[in-house]
């Protein structure tokens with residue numbers, strides 16, 4: 001589904017991505033971890049083309065991303081849903097309007113293009129959006145303006161918007177970092193359910209190591225822009241964690257909790 | 261040790277010098293703008309007499325007043341609508357994030373140029389080429405609307421949240437879809453609120469544009485005052501006040517709902533529909549009554565060209581006199597603002613809910629500031645000219661009173677928004693009312709007050725430039741005279757001086773504001 005080959009990216013004289021390789025198969029759910037500044041966000045954004053790598057290639061589906069061609073980049077983005085730490089919703093629009101905006105990429109020709117651009121969506125799309133709001137559990141907030149929703153509710157709207165794209169791949173950059181533990185749990189369960197039930201491939205940046213080991217089979221760790229661990233979660237040993245986060249040897253157990 | 265002592269002394273000396281400079285400027289301004297307590301005291305019985313003369317207001321010419329009222333409102337509406345239409349693209353062109361290169365600087369420069377010239381100066385100039393009538397008022401109002409709205413629009417566009425924009429791009433949407441679904445929803449409520457604010461402002465100005473023959477109620481007011489028919493003038497003043505107050509209230513209500521995102525939601529549906537209905541009915545009515553003389557408009561364009569050609573080259577021979585007049589104008593602005601600050605501090609305090617616990621007192625005070633705010637400066641000036649005679653002092657009083665309308669309100673809001681905890685703490689020590697104010701309220705609000713004062717100073721100097729139109733001092737008088745004498749080269753020089761002063765003051769006050777706050 002996603003194949004990343006030796007990509008490199010320099011930002012102001014620093015190698016933020018330094019030859020990372022990664023292969024994600026269809027239907028997989030992968031947790032991406034690594035210390036702050038290790039390049040996780042940069043890697044994720046290279047997959048949907050908001051970061052243009054200096055070298056290397058990214059293949060989504062069976063096509064290599066052509067970063068230079070806007071139209072082909074747009075075609076790639078259509079299939080990729082993105083969830084953000086700060087939700088990135090249009091605060092002054094209603095939940096339903098936000099979800100429907102997720103269909104804009106799909107509705108990209110003929111009458112559909114014009115009508116969706118001016119904000120008139122087909123009833124089918126509207127029903128679809130309502131259905132998704134129900135799926136994420138907030139259909140009662142459909143007409144509420146987003147700035148009046150709680151963080152957890154906002155993230156649900158964002159998830160519904162991503163699903164509205166009918167994506168094959170879901171990217172999530174710290175989707176629960178701004179939520180309280182209970183809400184985090186619910187959002188994570190929602191994302192895992194989407195991966196299981198709908199078979200949507202998922203790459204999820206997380207910071208909480210216990211969450212990763214408890215819920216994901218595969219974990220990829222970035223450090224200084226290259227992959228320093230890639231494998232099954234139960235193979236992630238204390239030594240690895242020590243290595244990734246450069247903890248003091250004795251305190252691995254403690255810091256493991258602190259890193260949470 | 262001694263180093264820090266020297267630093268402390270240096271600081272004291274600096275503070276002392278700044279205060280002395282401040283006092284000298286105020287005293288000089290008073291001097292130049294003829295602020296004179298004696299005239300005020302002597303004028304006072306006459307002012308009372310004048311108010312007596314106004315009663316009872318004479319509404320016998322109600323048909324004329326009604327028609328002119330509709331015309332006034334129509335001018336405000338059409339000025340706003342035309343201005344809006346042009347400001348929309350201009351706003352995007354003068355916003356950093358949606359424009360670029362030379363286009364950005366041209367658009368931004370154009371907007372700031374357009375807003376530096378007072379509405380009534382546009383009217384004065386346009387009357388020459390387009391003839392008398394409401395169409396000139398509409399043009400004048402649209403020009404200054406473009407200057408203001410496109411700035412507001414651009415600021416709204418520049419302040420958008422980039423995150424949702426990226427999120428919608430990430431769905432693979434086309435560029436237009438991104439603008440429609442990620443940019444517009446963020447700026448649209450703000451645009452609506454600014455439009456309503458501008459409408460409010462334009463109707464306020466429309467009431468006085470008639471003073472120079474650009475249509476609306478102003479002409480009736482001017483005629484009645486000139487013929488000493490104060491009872492009829494009072495009727496016009498009452499109508500002007502009523503119009504401005506109603507529009508102000510309706511627009512404030514709608515603005516609040518729109519910004520809070522409560523517009524047309526369940527609880528406000530009926531109220532907002534009713535308000536919108538009123539606005540639309542007025543809009544349609546005003547369209548119907550709008551006496552735009554298209555022939556005049558068509559002739560006006562070549563005549564404007566002639567007029568502009570007649571301005572070149574500007575005649576700088578009288579520059580020394582003009583600069584002195586400009587100094588007088590600036591002095592009027594400073595004196596007016598200073599008096600307003602002095603009056604507004606007690607008024608602001610008395611109208612703050614959290615300081616005065618008597619609803620009767622703060623409500624009365626609030627109504628007084630509302631009243632003063634609703635009165636156009638030029639109308640106040642017209643009245644003061646009668647009370648204290650021609651000259652800058654009348655202008656200073658007009659500026660001071662209308663500034664009290666703004667400052668009193670701003671101060672009260674600032675005081676109402678202070679953190680209540682320190683007040684309570686001081687109150688808990690058994691402190692008196694005055695001590696409470698001095699030690700708990702003042703320290704919190706002084707920076708805000710200063711920023712409002714600077715804003716008002718800026719506004720007052722701008723107003724002072726046009727006071728001369730009704731004989732209330734300053735450079736405006738010469739502007740009118742040069743036009744009457746068809747001496748357009750002189751007019752050009754005067755406009756240049758006014759323009760550069762306003763821009764200079766604008767720059768200076770935003771510089772000071774950054775330092776103060």
Ligand SMILES: Nc1ncnc2c1ncn2[C@@H]1O[C@H](COP(=O)(O)OP(=O)(O)OP(=O)(O)O)[C@@H](O)[C@H]1O
Nearest residue numbers: 011012014016034035036037038039040041042043
């Ligand atoms: N557009 C940019 N311009 C310049 N530097 C950038 C840019 N984007 C990222 N960087 C730099 O690249 C480095 C890696 O950033 P990135 O956001 O990928 O880290 P991260 O692993 O997501 O960290 P965190 O856990 O804090 O989110 C940082 O040092 C950051 O300052």
Ligand SMILES: [Mg+2]
Nearest residue numbers: 040041042173
């Ligand atoms: Mg990150």
